[in-house]
Amino acid sequence: xxDDVKKVKKxxxxxxxxxxxxxxxxxxxxxxxxxxxxxxxxxxxSLSQPDHRIDxxxxxxxxxxxxxxxxxxxxxxxxxxxxSSRTEVLQLIDNARKSHQLAGQLTSxxxxxxxxxxxxxxxxxxxxxxxxxxxxxxxxxxxxxxxDDSLHLVVIKTAQESGGSPCPSSCPDLxxxxxxxxxxxxxxxxxxxxxLLVLAVDNKAAAEELCLLLSQVFQIVYTESTIDxxxxxxxxxxxxxxxxxxxxxxxxxxxxxxxxxxxxxFQNFTCKHFADDSSSKVDVKEAFEEEGGTFxxxxxxxxxxNSPTTSTPASPQTKTASEGELSTTAAExxxxxxxxxxxxxxxxxxxxxxTLLHQYRNGSSIHEFCINLRQLYGDSRKFLLLGLRPFIPExxxxxxxxxxxxxxxxxxxxxxxxxxxxxxxxxxSASDSTTNGxxxxxxxxxxxxxxxxxxxxxxxxxxxxxxxxxxxxxxLGCSMDQEGVTx
Amino acid sequence: xxxNDMKNEAETAKLFSMALYSVMxxxxxxxxxxxxxxxxxxxxxxxxxxxxxxxxxxSIVIKILEKKRLRINYNESLLRMAGDGVEEFMIDRQEPxxxxxxxxxxxxxxxxxxxxxxxxxxxxxxQTIKDIxxxxxxxxxxxxxxxxxxxxxxxRVLEQQKKEFVKYSKSFSDTLKTFFKDGxxxxxxxxxxxxxxxxxxxxxxxxxxx
Numbered sequence: 261x262x263d264d265v266k267k268v269k270k271x272x273x274x275x276x277x278x279x280x281x282x283x284x285x286x287x288x289x290x291x292x293x294x295x296x297x298x299x300x301x302x303x304x305x306s307l308s309q310p311d312h313r314i315d316x317x318x319x320x321x322x323x324x325x326x327x328x329x330x331x332x333x334x335x336x337x338x339x340x341x342x343x344s345s346r347t348e349v350l351q352l353i354d355n356a357r358k359s360h361q362l363a364g365q366l367t368s369x370x371x372x373x374x375x376x377x378x379x380x381x382x383x384x385x386x387x388x389x390x391x392x393x394x395x396x397x398x399x400x401x402x403x404x405x406x407x408d409d410s411l412h413l414v415v416i417k418t419a420q421e422s423g424g425s426p427c428p429s430s431c432p433d434l435x436x437x438x439x440x441x442x443x444x445x446x447x448x449x450x451x452x453x454x455x456l457l458v459l460a461v462d463n464k465a466a467a468e469e470l471c472l473l474l475s476q477v478f479q480i481v482y483t484e485s486t487i488d489x490x491x492x493x494x495x496x497x498x499x500x501x502x503x504x505x506x507x508x509x510x511x512x513x514x515x516x517x518x519x520x521x522x523x524x525x526f527q528n529f530t531c532k533h534f535a536d537d538s539s540s541k542v543d544v545k546e547a548f549e550e551e552g553g554t555f556x557x558x559x560x561x562x563x564x565x566n567s568p569t570t571s572t573p574a575s576p577q578t579k580t581a582s583e584g585e586l587s588t589t590a591a592e593x594x595x596x597x598x599x600x601x602x603x604x605x606x607x608x609x610x611x612x613x614x615t616l617l618h619q620y621r622n623g624s625s626i627h628e629f630c631i632n633l634r635q636l637y638g639d640s641r642k643f644l645l646l647g648l649r650p651f652i653p654e655x656x657x658x659x660x661x662x663x664x665x666x667x668x669x670x671x672x673x674x675x676x677x678x679x680x681x682x683x684x685x686x687x688x689s690a691s692d693s694t695t696n697g698x699x700x701x702x703x704x705x706x707x708x709x710x711x712x713x714x715x716x717x718x719x720x721x722x723x724x725x726x727x728x729x730x731x732x733x734x735x736l737g738c739s740m741d742q743e744g745v746t747x
Numbered sequence: 748x749x750x751n752d753m754k755n756e757a758e759t760a761k762l763f764s765m766a767l768y769s770v771m772x773x774x775x776x777x778x779x780x781x782x783x784x785x786x787x788x789x790x791x792x793x794x795x796x797x798x799x800x801x802x803x804x805x806s807i808v809i810k811i812l813e814k815k816r817l818r819i820n821y822n823e824s825l826l827r828m829a830g831d832g833v834e835e836f837m838i839d840r841q842e843p844x845x846x847x848x849x850x851x852x853x854x855x856x857x858x859x860x861x862x863x864x865x866x867x868x869x870x871x872x873x874q875t876i877k878d879i880x881x882x883x884x885x886x887x888x889x890x891x892x893x894x895x896x897x898x899x900x901x902x903r904v905l906e907q908q909k910k911e912f913v914k915y916s917k918s919f920s921d922t923l924k925t926f927f928k929d930g931x932x933x934x935x936x937x938x939x940x941x942x943x944x945x946x947x948x949x950x951x952x953x954x955x956x957x
Contacts (some may be wrong), residue, residue, distance in 0.1 A: 479869060483927055486873045486880075490920050493880035497887025498913040
């Protein structure tokens with residue numbers, strides 16, 4: 261009875277300390293509850309069990325969000341860290357937590373959302389949605405799940421952002437005041453470094469789900485890249501130099517053919533998937549398909565090709581396969597190229613492009629050409645620069661490639677680095693004499709048996725092709741003006 | 748019969764001769780160790796019969812399999828066997844380019860023949876596809892360099908054969924894209940067989956035309 265009485269809540273004086281304390285606690289609980297109700301719903305989908313399969317289209321054209329706790333990111337971690345070694349990874353994490361590089365206690369303050377798609381993982385704070393970091397898929401080396409008692413950690417090993425220096429093997433933590441030169445002077449052995457992104461999830465199921473989703477992303481990305489690699493290998497091999505020319509000129513023609521195909525490739529690529537990313541996801545099927553129908557400039561190209569004014573090769577038997585074939589191929593490719601220009605550039609821009617190309621051919625530097633084109637295309641269309649690769653002579657190719665890299669435009673993000681490495685442009689001794697169209701090597705244009713004469717005629721042929729294309733571009737610009745077409 | 752059906756039939760017909768040279772030729776080679784005369788007679792008979800009735804050899808082989816109640820996938824088995832070299836297609840000319848052509852064709856066929864073993868594991872299959880891509884490129888590069896170096900009267904024939912090869916390479920790529928969506932391995936085997944056949948046809952073209 262007395263207990264019952266005791267249990268009855270009696271109104272009376274409450275200790276001020278208690279009042280404040282309880283009020284504070286209640287306030288915090290209330291705030292936490294309010295926060296929970298204020299938080300938006302996650303963009304998520306149901307996954308088929310037991311392997312958490314998701315429709316690849318969602319990863320390609322959409323995204324999926326999962327709730328996690330963000331403990332932090334460790335940088336300058338030695339790249340040789342074995343992500344499947346529980347001991348190694350936990351040791352790093354424990355040390356980081358001791359030195360407060362990673363969060364110790366898990367609270368709602370670490371609440372975050374990981375957004376996953378075929379392009380990147382993005383981490384934002386749960387409240388406020390401020391972005392924490394974004395990691396492109398090709399920068400992810402490994403994903404690990406570690407259960408440490410009640411803690412379910414998902415650790416993502418990623419590339420260190422560019423600008424980070426290699427770390428001396430003797431000192432895992434990079435001393436930022438040290439420079440590379442001082443490191444090499446000291447004789448330290450430099451090792452590659454990486455980052456560890458440390459997340460925590462509620463339970464094992466959530467951790468496995470996240471890992472399996474990432475695994476599916478890798479599958480998609482690597483599969484797409486592999487097929488793309490196959491398509492490019494077929495395309496590269498399929499382009500035949502149809503004239504019996506020296507290797508030098510053959511390469512020039514191949515580059516021009518490749519230019520147009522690449523142009524169309526990236527048009528399709530951009531339309532289908534990205535707004536501003538130049539990852540190597542390309543669908544080249546359309547680029548391969550021949551486009552039927554007439555094209556206003558086709559006739560002029562064919563006529564040019566059939567004219568008897570082209571240079572005579574040194575050997576009389578080298579009546580080439582086919583200026584007819586060459587012209588047909590050129591016409592098709594030109595058609596693709598023009599179509600792309602019409603969709604990507606305004607008429608004024610097309611004329612500007614033609615002017616810049618003309619200037620480059622007539623002696624302006626590759627540097628100027630690149631800068632002006634970059635300005636013309638702007639950020640949203642800078643990928644179009646990739647398509648110019650085949651037009652760039654060998655002597656300027658290195659500068660061009662470096663330029664592409666500085667502006668963040670590069671096909672093949674190194675997902676299949678070994679394979680792509682086989683097909684990187686290599687300096688060829690035969691191509692060293694490439695000109696940028698500013699006159700051929702050697703003087704006479706006579707059909708002579710001399711090498712110089714042959715090179716001159718081959719250079720003339722190249723110039724003629726470029727001139728044709730430039731003129732057609734200019735004409736396209738004019739015709740678009742007349743039609744009043746807007747892109 | 749629609750145009751598509753006729754097209755499929757024509758493409759299937761091209762593959763018929765694979766049964767002869769991939770399946771029967773090795774049998775005849777072994778038989779020669781036992782009875783040379785009989786083996787040569789059989790070989791000649793099959794070649795003639797196949798020429799007159801394309802698909803006959805394949806029908807015979809399939810019937811034998813049925814009779815023996817051997818539950819094997821014909822396309823898969825054909826693909827595995829197709830990696831072996833067929834001497835009849837090897838180019839005899841000793842110049843380095845032609846020997847390289849032989850070697851590159853052999854490499855491509857060998858890699859394609861490993862598809863049945865690799866296709867079930869995504870990671871290793873992707874590596875196989877990369878190897879196939881490299882092999883296709885190298886074969887085409889060698890074909891191109893032969894074109895560049897040598898002058899032929901019948902160049903159009905060779906160009907046409909190369910075009911066919913490229914066409915089937917693209918078809919193989921398309922088949923792979925579909926496979927990664929629907930998981931049907933049989934189509935990949937079939938497409939790989941076509942590509943092997945086209946590889947042999949390139950060798951044959953260079954052997955006979957040059």
